Amino acid sequence: MTEARLRTLVALSDTGSVRAAALRLYVTESAVSAAVSALTRDLGVPLVRRVGRGVRLTPAGTVYAGYARQVLGLLEEGRAAARGAADPGHGTLRLAAVTTAADQILPELLASFRTRWPDVELTLEVGPRRQVWSSLAAHEADLVLAGRPPSDAAATVLATRPNELVVVGAPDVADGFSPARTPWVMREPGSGTRASADAYLAEREVAPPRLVLGSNGAVIAGAAAGLGVALVSRDAVGAELAAGRLVVIDMPGMPLDRPWHAVAGAAPTPTTLLFVRHLLNAPAWTAPGSR
Numbered sequence: 001m002t003e004a005r006l007r008t009l010v011a012l013s014d015t016g017s018v019r020a021a022a023l024r025l026y027v028t029e030s031a032v033s034a035a036v037s038a039l040t041r042d043l044g045v046p047l048v049r050r051v052g053r054g055v056r057l058t059p060a061g062t063v064y065a066g067y068a069r070q071v072l073g074l075l076e077e078g079r080a081a082a083r084g085a086a087d088p089g090h091g092t093l094r095l096a097a098v099t100t101a102a103d104q105i106l107p108e109l110l111a112s113f114r115t116r117w118p119d120v121e122l123t124l125e126v127g128p129r130r131q132v133w134s135s136l137a138a139h140e141a142d143l144v145l146a147g148r149p150p151s152d153a154a155a156t157v158l159a160t161r162p163n164e165l166v167v168v169g170a171p172d173v174a175d176g177f178s179p180a181r182t183p184w185v186m187r188e189p190g191s192g193t194r195a196s197a198d199a200y201l202a203e204r205e206v207a208p209p210r211l212v213l214g215s216n217g218a219v220i221a222g223a224a225a226g227l228g229v230a231l232v233s234r235d236a237v238g239a240e241l242a243a244g245r246l247v248v249i250d251m252p253g254m255p256l257d258r259p260w261h262a263v264a265g266a267a268p269t270p271t272t273l274l275f276v277r278h279l280l281n282a283p284a285w286t287a288p289g290s291r
Contacts (some may be wrong), residue, residue: 003075006068008035009047013065017054039064066138073139077269080142084270091271092121096132096141098192099216101260104235105145105161113278120271129192136265142272144263147192158276159262161285164255165196168237168246169229177249183209183228185219196256197231204252220246233258 011021012032022029040047047061057065076094084091097106102124110122125135133150135141147163149155169177176182184201187194193216201207211227213219220237223230224245234255240246262279264272279285 003072005035005039006072008032009039009061009065010069010072012036012048012055013057013062013069016056069138069140077139077142077265080271081267081269084272084274088120088270088274089117090119091269091274092123092142093269093271093275094123094125094140094142095145095275096125096127096135096143097145098129098132098147099126100193100233100236101145102126103216104233105260109279109282112282113275116278117274120274128188128190129195130190136263139265142264142269143275145260146263147258148261149263153263154266155263156266156268157261157263157288158268158273159279159285159287161260161262163258163260164234165193165231165258166234166237166255167229167231167249167251168241169223169249170226170245171247173223173226173229174247174249177229178208179204179251180206180208183211185211185213185222185228185230187216187219188212188214192258193231193233196258200231200253200256231256 008021008025008027008031011024012018015021015024018029018032022032025032036048043060043064045060046058047064048055049058080092080094095106106124110124113120114122125132125141127135129146132141132144132146133153136144136149136155137153143158144155149157169182173182184197186197209228211222213222216232216236219230220232220240222228223232224240229249234241234248237246241248262276262285264276268276280287
């Protein structure tokens with residue numbers, strides 16, 4: 001039950017085909033099939049089944065792939081911890097961030113960190129809220145930058161930063177704004193901002209028209225173009241507000257307080273803590289419990 005075989009099963013689970021898994025791993029299709037067959041013999045239960053010309057994981061295969069993902073994540077975390085313990089400035093750091101944080105919060109932080117610690121090996125995963133918290137749970141990320149962690153997450157909050165959600169629109173849209181009739185431009189389901197917008201509208205028992213766009217940038221551009229109003233982080237629209245392309249619409253209960261959180265697992269690696277110390281020297285970031 002080798003690391004390579006576990007990686008093969010996870011790749012097959014992620015891609016859904018032997019060919020795609022082989023391309024991801026830079027191996028032959030026969031090597032993928034052989035690795036899965038060896039795991040099947042080790043476990044004594046079928047992990048895949050034929051579906052047409054392809055294969056699909058069985059329920060047992062799906063369950064085991066989840067454990068394999070965590071094992072591989074722990075191995076990577078262990079390697080990062082060992083390298084960081086020897087020298088944090090030469091360790092590895094796997095960051096994961098929701099889209100708004102990656103667009104608005106991280107670029108300057110990463111640039112200044114790289115200037116100070118050029119030998120740290122950095123990777124960044126950007127995705128919706130559910131994805132980044134899943135990466136932390138599976139030990140595939142050392143540090144997550146997102147909103148508040150899920151209540152059931154095994155997480156250590158290391159730093160927070162204020163984040164206000166505001167409703168914005170183009171000036172002419174704001175002039176004729178109606179909570180029930182003006183369209184709302186929204187992110188896709190699974191986005192934390194989308195969940196906040198849905199909850200806000202439901203609480204006020206209004207159901208305006210919705211236009212779903214696929215990225216934070218598209219939502220902001222759509223609002224600036226007059227497609228409707230949008231609930232966004234004030235951090236994300238500073239330039240548009242300053243230029244007058246967007247204005248903040250005064251609404252009951254606004255702005256919403258949704259602070260950013262920098263969150264690690266139960267045992268942050270030394271290189272993770274090195275980045276967090278850098279983070280805490282940046283404007284507005286504070287350690288939990290500090291004023």
